[in-house]
Amino acid sequence: MLKEHRMALFACTASTDFASKVVETINETKAPEDVVLHLGSSEFTRFSDGEFQPRLTESVRGATVFILQSTYPPTDNLMELLLMIDATKRASADKVIAVMPYFGWARQDRKDKPRVAIGAKLVANLLKAAGADRVMTCDLHAEQIQGFFDFPVDHIYASTVFLPYIKAMHLDNLAIAAPDMGGAKRANSYAKALACPMIICHKTREKANMVSSITAIGEVEGKNIVIVDDMIDTAGTLTKAADVLMEKGALSVRACATHAVLSGKAYDNINNSQIKEVIVTDTIPLTSDPNVDKSKIKVVSMTQTFANIIRKVYNYEPISSEFSF
Structure with a gap:
């Protein structure tokens, strides 16, 4: 017996409020026959040495999972997102989409002086290595950062x-x-x-x-x-x-x-x-x-825009109508 594909949406600690509003908006605009979406349940364990570990407390097997996290401040929030993506992929999710309303490290998009890193490219590589299948973000500091990724990027405009x-x-x-x-x-x-x-x-x-x-x-x-x-x-x-x-x-x-x-x-x-x-x-x-x-x-608020695009990406619908330019 085949089971119907489903959507799951989780939030990391920096974007819990934003994610809750996105879920609320998706439910307000859903079709009557669609299942009510809830914010996925997870927990974060922090250890005395500064490490932390995310854990999904519900099944995501076979689901398309959207994980919301703005990476500001960048260091811990980026690592938290990467661990969450890895945990989701290892829990047998079908697809994992990183929703990053703010993409940290975006100002490091080129070598503007000798012997410096290109931080934005490194973050793109880390997201792929963690298991992300797609990234959704808003107003990148430089639009060409989309070219750093080897998978689709939905670039949203405020x-x-x-x-x-x-x-x-x-x-x-x-x-x-x-x-x-x-x-x-x-x-x-x-x-x-x-x-x-x-x-x-x-x-x-x-x-x-x-x-x-x-x-x-x-x-x-x-x-x-x-x-x-x-x-x-x-x-x-x-x-x-x-x-x-x-x-x-x-x-x-x-x-x-x-x-x-x-x-x-x-x-x-x-x-x-x-x-x-x-x-x-x-x-x-x-x-x-x-x-x-x-x-x-x-x-x-950008929650209405993100909610619309998340719904359309999940349903394989075009998203260009959501952009003013």
């Missing part, structure tokens, strides 16, 4: 949620800005979709996470500017760009960034800058510290 949000603000004299030359392609796509001009900020760095100067290229005066980027780390580039744009006569400066890494003094940098609002997604949760002022930060 423009799905950012474009409606920007349009709903009904800003007059809107302009889209790239925070650096590397973000020009992304900013150009937003500018085309919104039928507005584009501004490019050119930055020079003294060292990593330290911007020495920024200049703006394009018409700034009298514009309500939205800076678009894939992530905010220390917010040094973003806030300096906002201050420069305001000095050049911009009416207001906002930012849309997919991944809220927000390390170091990022929250203070944002609050002390002239930036009016920062819109981020929930691929990385904001700090839970009640003493941190998050009043300038607005979170829009």
